[in-house]
Each structure stands twice: as structure tokens, then as C-alpha cells.
Amino acid sequence: MxxxxxxxxxxxxxxxxxxxxxxxxxxxxxxxxxxxxxxxxxxxxxxxxxxxxxxxxxxxxxxxxxxxxxxxxxxxxxxxxxxxxxxxxxxxxxxxxxxxxxxxxxxxxxxxxxxxxxxxxxxxxxxxxxxxxxxxxxxxxxxxxxVMADYVAHLLGYIDTGSLAPMKIVVNAGNGGAGLVIDALEASLPFEFIKVHHQPDGAFPNGVPNPILEDNRAATAEAVIAHGAAMGIAWDGDYDRCFFFDENGRFIEGYYIVGLLADQFLRKTGGGKVIHDPRLTWNTLDLVASAGGEAIESKTGHAFIKQRMRDEDAVYGGEMSAHHYFRDFAYCDSGMIPWLLVAERLCQSGQTLSSLIDARIEAYPASGEINRTIDNPPAVIAAIEQQYGADALSVSHVDGLSVEFDRWRFNLRMSNTEPVVRLNVEARADRGLMQAKTDELLAAMERLNGEIGQA
Structure with a gap:
């Protein structure tokens, strides 16, 4: 069998x-x-x-x-x-x-x-x-x-519907199931939804719904611009992940959404613990501390995050891969609660999504996750640690290799399913440094892959 x-x-x-x-x-x-x-x-x-x-x-x-x-x-x-x-x-x-x-x-x-x-x-x-x-x-x-009526009532409980104002939002279900929930929420919200690839269709006439792929983002981005929407949201097929586009149609890296949601949630709860993954951390740490919360690092992956949230009784957990977890949602991930919270923030603050995000990108520019095929991932990661670890402020192995310096840091981890390593680099308010170190690390990985492969 x-x-x-x-x-x-x-x-x-x-x-x-x-x-x-x-x-x-x-x-x-x-x-x-x-x-x-x-x-x-x-x-x-x-x-x-x-x-x-x-x-x-x-x-x-x-x-x-x-x-x-x-x-x-x-x-x-x-x-x-x-x-x-x-x-x-x-x-x-x-x-x-x-x-x-x-x-x-x-x-x-x-x-x-x-x-x-x-x-x-x-x-x-x-x-x-x-x-x-x-x-x-x-x-x-x-x-x-x-379950839809009880589920929708639960979703609406995360936001103050009285603080919401009319706003255009592009929603792209990718012909998955998210459109059914948008339709059920619509009567309770003052938003005008621009619906893209809305009808559930398992034949996936517009491609498999996976907005993490750049090729799958154009329809959402173009609709945001064409309709002058405040933001765009796209989901994967079973909509446990959601992805954001600002009012200019720009795709927002999931890392910055984690920080935004942590900040918004802690404002509501008046403090609490937030779980985050180790790949990119500084922006989240900064925002959580400013909002009176406590940030706690966990190994990447939903089973690890959920268990750590239970252990710590954390109010929110976020991964840069667009998984967002909530204590009152049985510590599980939801692709609906995040966009409701972001929409609420836009209404309450009067700010655009780009202005909320740009300040964070400027403060903590990041490379985004870069994948490279490596013949011997453990050996290459060990060699990178030897090369960079001696002069670092800290070296951590919570999930792969995290190396931190005063002005920049990186995380390098193996995929669980393929001979690929995933690199993330960030810096403090210095995009040039972030890019230079990213290029430097990628060159070192390529060189080591060749040397170790020939050894």
C-alpha cells in the first residue's frame, strides 16, 4: 500500500x-x-x-x-x-x-x-x-x-465594526473557497468588495491559488489599481493563508504583516505574548515591545507555533509565510481574521497601507526568502556558521542558523522536503547593507557548494 x-x-x-x-x-x-x-x-x-x-x-x-x-x-x-x-x-x-x-x-x-x-x-x-x-x-x-453563521459571528468579534468606514477592497479567492466567506461577511461590513476569480472552481481555470508565486499576483495588483482600492487580499485554496497588496498594487512581504498584526492585536488586548518565527525578527520585536507585549521566538511550522502559543498563552502568533494564529481561534491559523484587523486599522488610523508598511520597511529592510539548491545543505550551513559566527553578537540554532550582528542579521535553514536552503537577511535602516550582505552570503553559498561538492 x-x-x-x-x-x-x-x-x-x-x-x-x-x-x-x-x-x-x-x-x-x-x-x-x-x-x-x-x-x-x-x-x-x-x-x-x-x-x-x-x-x-x-x-x-x-x-x-x-x-x-x-x-x-x-x-x-x-x-x-x-x-x-x-x-x-x-x-x-x-x-x-x-x-x-x-x-x-x-x-x-x-x-x-x-x-x-x-x-x-x-x-x-x-x-x-x-x-x-x-x-x-x-x-x-x-x-x-x-457552521457559517457561527463562524462569521466569531470573525466579526475580532473587530470594532462601529469604527469601520466605507472602503474598496479587492478580494481574490483564486477560485478557491474564500469567496463563500466574503459573501457571508458582506452584509455586516461597509466595504465594497471587488471580486476577482471569486467563484469556487476545482478546475482552477486561473491557475492553482498560491499567491506566494509572483506569476499569480498580477490579477490582484491590477484590480487594485484599476478600481482605486484601499488594498487587495488574495488567498490560497483552503484560505488558511492570506496575502496583502497595498493601494498601489504592491505585494507586501508577510514579515511586515506579522508586525502590523502584532501591533494591532496588542493595542486591543493591552499587552500579552506574541509568538514569531526566527527567520526575520527585528521589526516584530520592535513593534511588540512598543505595544507593551512580549515577543517569543519559536521554530517555524504550524505545529511548533501552535504548541508554543498554548504553552505561553500567547494572544497572537505570526509567520512570514502568511500563517497567522490567534488564541481565541483555538490557537489556530486563519486567513480571514488578519485582513479584518488590517481593514480595521486602516479605518481607525486614516493611513494608507503603504504608509503603514513603508515606515517599517525603511526601519528594517529585508531580503525576503531566497531559495538556493544546495547539494549538501548541512555542510554548507556549517561552513557559513564557521565563516560568520566568530565575529557575531549571537548565534542561534532555534531553527536552522541565525547569526546576529549589530547592524544586520541572517537566518539560513534547510527545507524539510527538498535539497534547498532558505536565506533571509535584514538590516537596521540600511537597505544598502542588507543588499550587500545578501549578495555576499549568496556568493559564499555558491562557492561552498562547489567546494564541498568536489571534496
Whole structure:
């Protein structure tokens, strides 16, 4: 049995070779055997293969004795919301997020929407899938559960709707599921939504929704300019990530959104802890301190961030990859709460998004994440540490290699899935220094890759 769809955090694979209804049914059975769950939320995304996989998954859960609460077509965060809000034992979302359209997958959570990843039960489920199963003495039941009204009410609870003013906002669902939520929110907000690629369509007629790819940004940017909008927002397929464009159509690096959201959230809560990843940090540290909060660094990845947030009772957590986590959202990531908070900030401050962001880019210019294919990533990273570490103010290994100097810093980390290293560089109010050090590090990596490869 091909179980290659089981990854570190979730399931992803090509349909039907790596994931199909037969395997999905066995995953449902194994999920119940391993977790003991008796009440399980099931949802699915807009992919053409999702309904059949969700139906088979549900059959497996029911055969194993679990009651299934079917929330239907939606986004990953609606499974998170429903699992925690209704006090369920677990939840499973059928989605492959931004993977190619012939792929599908699953994201699994336990009670309170705690992530199930390789070290918290996912490997146990994988190992159980290939075994024999017996039907439960009493099969579970299936019932539909309408969550949109409660979910929308929860989203609106993060903002002061009385402080909002009319504003044009471009929204690009990428033919994923986000458009359904925008339509449900629309009546409660004074905004005029310019809707781009709005209708859910698993054939992805405008390409797979993944705004992190530069080729996928033009439609949003052009619509912002054409309509004179205050900002643009684009989502991936299951809309647990959102991406921002300012009023000039400029794509905003996720790093600066983390700082903006931390600041906005701490203003509301009057302080608290904020979790951030180690790749780029100075802007976040500055804004969190100014807002009376405490910034805490965590290893990159949703399972690590969510656990650290629970440990610290943090109000907000952010990754530069456009994942944003909220304590009152079961410590889970949402692609809807962030843009509501940014829209609220624009209305309350009277500032443009570009003016809010430009000041931060000037204070802490950053390279953005740069990927390079390396034959021997551990050896190259070790050599970089040897070259730069001796004169550094600090060297950290929380996630990859972080090296800090007085005026600049960098993080270099390996990909979990490919022979690639990811570089991020930032400086203090000196774009020239940031660029020079970025070029210097890239040249050193290329040289070391050649030397180590020939050794």
C-alpha cells in the first residue's frame, strides 16, 4: 500500500495514485482507532476529487463507530473552528491547499483543534492504515452541521465594526473557497468588495491559488489599481493563508504583516505574548515591545507555533509565510481574521497601507526568502556558521542558523522536503547593507557548494 501521502504535518499526494477513496476510508478507520474520537468534524475544499474522498473518509469514520458532523464545502479554518467551538473530539479537512490540481490531502486535528502531526499521532495513523479492521459493534451516524453563521459571528468579534468606514477592497479567492466567506461577511461590513476569480472552481481555470508565486499576483495588483482600492487580499485554496497588496498594487512581504498584526492585536488586548518565527525578527520585536507585549521566538511550522502559543498563552502568533494564529481561534491559523484587523486599522488610523508598511520597511529592510539548491545543505550551513559566527553578537540554532550582528542579521535553514536552503537577511535602516550582505552570503553559498561538492 502506497502511504507516501503521509507527510510531517498532514497528508498530500496525487490522486488517485497516492490518495484515493479506498485509502481515505482506511484513514477514517485508523483515525478512530488511534485517537478514540467519537464525534468528528469533516469538511472539504473545492477540488474536484474532494467530495468523493470526504465521502469515503466519512464511511471509514462511521464504520469505526464515530459520529460524523459534515460541514461540507469550506476552508481548513472552518474545521478548526467547528472542532473547538462545538466541543468535538477531532476534525479532518480534505484539502491539498496550494498543491497542483490533481493532488489532494488531509489536515487532521484532535480535540480543541490540536494539530495531529508526525510526532503527535499522524505516524501512528499511517502505521495503522495498512492493518486489518473490524467494524464497530454500533456504527456511527452522519449529520450535516451548518457552521457559517457561527463562524462569521466569531470573525466579526475580532473587530470594532462601529469604527469601520466605507472602503474598496479587492478580494481574490483564486477560485478557491474564500469567496463563500466574503459573501457571508458582506452584509455586516461597509466595504465594497471587488471580486476577482471569486467563484469556487476545482478546475482552477486561473491557475492553482498560491499567491506566494509572483506569476499569480498580477490579477490582484491590477484590480487594485484599476478600481482605486484601499488594498487587495488574495488567498490560497483552503484560505488558511492570506496575502496583502497595498493601494498601489504592491505585494507586501508577510514579515511586515506579522508586525502590523502584532501591533494591532496588542493595542486591543493591552499587552500579552506574541509568538514569531526566527527567520526575520527585528521589526516584530520592535513593534511588540512598543505595544507593551512580549515577543517569543519559536521554530517555524504550524505545529511548533501552535504548541508554543498554548504553552505561553500567547494572544497572537505570526509567520512570514502568511500563517497567522490567534488564541481565541483555538490557537489556530486563519486567513480571514488578519485582513479584518488590517481593514480595521486602516479605518481607525486614516493611513494608507503603504504608509503603514513603508515606515517599517525603511526601519528594517529585508531580503525576503531566497531559495538556493544546495547539494549538501548541512555542510554548507556549517561552513557559513564557521565563516560568520566568530565575529557575531549571537548565534542561534532555534531553527536552522541565525547569526546576529549589530547592524544586520541572517537566518539560513534547510527545507524539510527538498535539497534547498532558505536565506533571509535584514538590516537596521540600511537597505544598502542588507543588499550587500545578501549578495555576499549568496556568493559564499555558491562557492561552498562547489567546494564541498568536489571534496
Amino acid at each position: 502506497d502511504l507516501s501521502c503521509f507527510k510531517a504535518y498532514d497528508l498530500r499526494g496525487r490522486v488517485p495514485e497516492q490518495l484515493n477513496p479506498e485509502l481515505a476510508e482506511r484513514i477514517g478507520r485508523a483515525y478512530v482507532d488511534v485517537t478514540g474520537a467519537r464525534r468528528v468534524i469533516v469538511g472539504y475544499d473545492i477540488r474536484l476529487s474532494s467530495p468523493a474522498i470526504a465521502e469515503a473518509l466519512t464511511a471509514g469514520l462511521v464504520a469505526a463507530g464515530a459520529d460524523v458532523y459534515d460541514i461540507g464545502l469550506g476552508g481548513t479554518e472552518q474545521v478548526y473552528f467547528a472542532t473547538s467551538h462545538y466541543g468535538m473530539d477531532g476534525g479532518i479537512m480534505v484539502t491539498a491547499s496550494h498543491n497542483p490540481k490533481d493532488h489532494n490531502g488531509m489536515k487532521l486535528v484532535a480535540s480543541e483543534s490540536r494539530p495531529i502531526s508526525s510526532d503527535t499521532g499522524l505516524n501512528d495513523i499511517r502505521d495503522r492504515v495498512a492493518g486489518d479492521f473490524e467494524d464497530a459493534a454500533e456504527p456511527g451516524k452522519v449529520q450535516s452541521l451548518a
